[in-house]
Amino acid sequence: MVLGHFSIDQNLMELTEHLTVLLPIACYETTINQNIQGHIPLHWHDELQFVYMNKGEAIFHINGEGVELLEGNGLFINSGLLHMAEEKTKAASYICMNVAPSFVLSQELFSTFVYPYVQASNLPYVNIDGNKEWGKIILESILKINRLLKEKQPFFEIDISTQLAKAWKSFMMHGIPPAFNKTEASKNEKMKRMLDWIHHHYEEKVSLEDIASAGQLSRSECCRYFKRILKRSPFSYLEHYRIQKSLLLLQEEDANITEVGYRVGFNSTSYFIQKFRKEIQMTPLAYKKHKQKS
Known part of the structure; x- marks a missing residue:
């Protein structure tokens, strides 16, 4: 088996290029132990990250705090946060969706409904419960966006934008209000x-x-x-x-x-x-x- 290598630069910023200027969003599936180090090393990126644990269990370390992620659940990691991941069960894997904050909602809505969350010091991460309706909406949107990016059917960009807005609305309605420290x-x-x-x-x-x-x-x-x-x-x-x-x-x-x-x-x-x-x-x-x- 050829092991993968998780690319980061000298500042720990992830180098893996998934996003484009036209469509600043990406999904990819990661099996944690297939990285050469056996784990996903410490890194950060400007994009917001949504994770869906599709197999097994893992421990994410976000700004030094360990977060256990069970199969069928998800996790939101805010922009610019140092984080890493290690498997708790063998061959644990997850689907990761990275999205530029400016792409979450239209420019007119960004400053009111997205920017406060990006700047929030009380929201380094949010657990997404797959057993609750609001969590299901977010996780289903991640899976749909992942499929849309693979299939690239006509006007798939519009469908992605629709799913993203739906997920973000659910995140805002049932998540923690942003605060700054x-x-x-x-x-x-x-x-x-x-x-x-x-x-x-x-x-x-x-x-x-x-x-x-x-x-x-x-x-x-x-x-x-x-x-x-x-x-x-x-x-x-x-x-x-x-x-x-x-x-x-x-x-x-x-x-x-x-x-x-x-x-x-x-x-x-x-x-x-x-x-x-x-x-x-x-x-x-x-x-x-x-x-x-x-």
């Missing part, structure tokens, strides 16, 4: 700035002071942010990110294990191999051979 919004931005600094300097010698300064925090506050949002220390995340960057380098035909380790910031080959094995469940050499056969 400047402190929470600031915390999210500080976390992104610290991650951005790591992504630009991971090859170098990095200190806790460096990371904390990027978020304009003390070292202790920096550690608390990482523990709360990512459930790991700043240096644990740094090593995780270095391993992720090494995956691409190891796919180069003449890749040398020692050189790759040094290129991503590890000063010891044995330590690189140790951390790689723990993260990827195989050695760098085994991974390299696996990718050559793919």
Whole structure:
């Protein structure tokens, strides 16, 4: 089986191109364990995301909070939120619908009925109950939009717009009213700035002071942010990110294990191999051979 790779840039922004300017909405089905890392890594995107769990169970981590998603239910993830997913049951899969906020409703309605939700600090996510009528409407719309995008029948764009408006109306009527908390919004931005600094300097010698300064925090506050949002220390995340960057380098035909380790910031080959094995469940050499056969 050829495993997929979830593409994100150095800022953790998803790179997978599903949307176009003409039709800024996309649906795709994801089987979590088919990603090379065995999970969907931490990332974010500007689009609103609706998830329908069509098989098994999964745990989504959104801004550091774990959310269990059962088969037949759904989840809304707001714009710009750091999130990742891991399976709870084997071969768990979901249908994901990403949509640009500006496409949800017409331009005339956007500022009143969509923008407040995008800016809301009290709505990082919303559970969608598939057993309740309002939840069924949203989940059925996701499935219909997914089918419309695949079939591309005449005027399918209008049908998609109709289904999207129907789902959003149900979401607004039965969801949580939007509210804004400047402190929470600031915390999210500080976390992104610290991650951005790591992504630009991971090859170098990095200190806790460096990371904390990027978020304009003390070292202790920096550690608390990482523990709360990512459930790991700043240096644990740094090593995780270095391993992720090494995956691409190891796919180069003449890749040398020692050189790759040094290129991503590890000063010891044995330590690189140790951390790689723990993260990827195989050695760098085994991974390299696996990718050559793919």
